[in-house]
Amino acid sequence: YQELPPVIRTTPENAELIKYANNAFLALKVTFANMMARLCMKIPGADVDVVMKGIGLDKRIGPDFLYAGMAWGGSCFPKDLKALVSFAREKGINLDLIESALEINRRGPVEVADMLEKELNGLEGKVVAILGVAFKPNTDDTRESPAVYLIKELLKRKANVRACDPRAKLDFMEIHRNVEECIDGSDAAVLVTEWDEYRKLKADDFKKFKVKVVIDTRRIYDPIQFNDNGIKLIQLGKYH
Numbered sequence: 001y002q003e004l005p006p007v008i009r010t011t012p013e014n015a016e017l018i019k020y021a022n023n024a025f026l027a028l029k030v031t032f033a034n035m036m037a038r039l040c041m042k043i044p045g046a047d048v049d050v051v052m053k054g055i056g057l058d059k060r061i062g063p064d065f066l067y068a069g070m071a072w073g074g075s076c077f078p079k080d081l082k083a084l085v086s087f088a089r090e091k092g093i094n095l096d097l098i099e100s101a102l103e104i105n106r107r108g109p110v111e112v113a114d115m116l117e118k119e120l121n122g123l124e125g126k127v128v129a130i131l132g133v134a135f136k137p138n139t140d141d142t143r144e145s146p147a148v149y150l151i152k153e154l155l156k157r158k159a160n161v162r163a164c165d166p167r168a169k170l171d172f173m174e175i176h177r178n179v180e181e182c183i184d185g186s187d188a189a190v191l192v193t194e195w196d197e198y199r200k201l202k203a204d205d206f207k208k209f210k211v212k213v214v215i216d217t218r219r220i221y222d223p224i225q226f227n228d229n230g231i232k233l234i235q236l237g238k239y240h
Helices: 012-040 048-056 077-090 096-119 146-156 179-183 203-208 223-228
Strands: 127-131 160-164 188-191 213-216 232-235
Touching: 012 048, 012 077, 012 096, 077 096, 096 146, 096 188, 096 213, 096 232, 127 146, 127 179, 146 160, 160 179, 179 203, 203 223, 223 232
Parallel strands: 127 160, 127 188, 188 213, 213 232
Antiparallel strands: none
């Protein structure tokens, strides 16, 4: 026996607004975590995972959708937020908060490209490996994937980009299935999608292939390992 969830009987208008407002609120929650991650990177000792765990203990907030990263993607959040903003404009209403979330999300891959450009003293001709192309693990869905936006930004800056993913495909470039083949000879690597295969990587693996800089957008790697191996590890949401 399984208890049924609560049911609301309402109008079609309210039902549709509930659906769009629900996705918008969840996207705002993720955006808040992503925004705070950028602040934590500027404060010695700060860790966005600890901060989000702390505020998630407040029952009014809750722990879900507070896992910070570069940006959110997928088929639902971008489409629904843009549709809600557009519909509201037709009614003479500005949904400034939601528009800000879309802009913050758009900037995420650009900011990571900026970090790479700074660390590598320019991107033209540099080889950058992107680990994870699907918008989340355990899917081949690349719709509105932050990794795709990052790849296109890096290509625009004339970097040589390699990408690796266990399942996803792209129509404009080859996707490696073997992660070692992808990082071999790369100047930098960016962990975007936290597939289990990439969690198993150690600092030694990057050192073996002479990777100089690793950007870990999901904070899955051990900083001590990387420091001991002389590799620059930048984790979104942690001071460096």
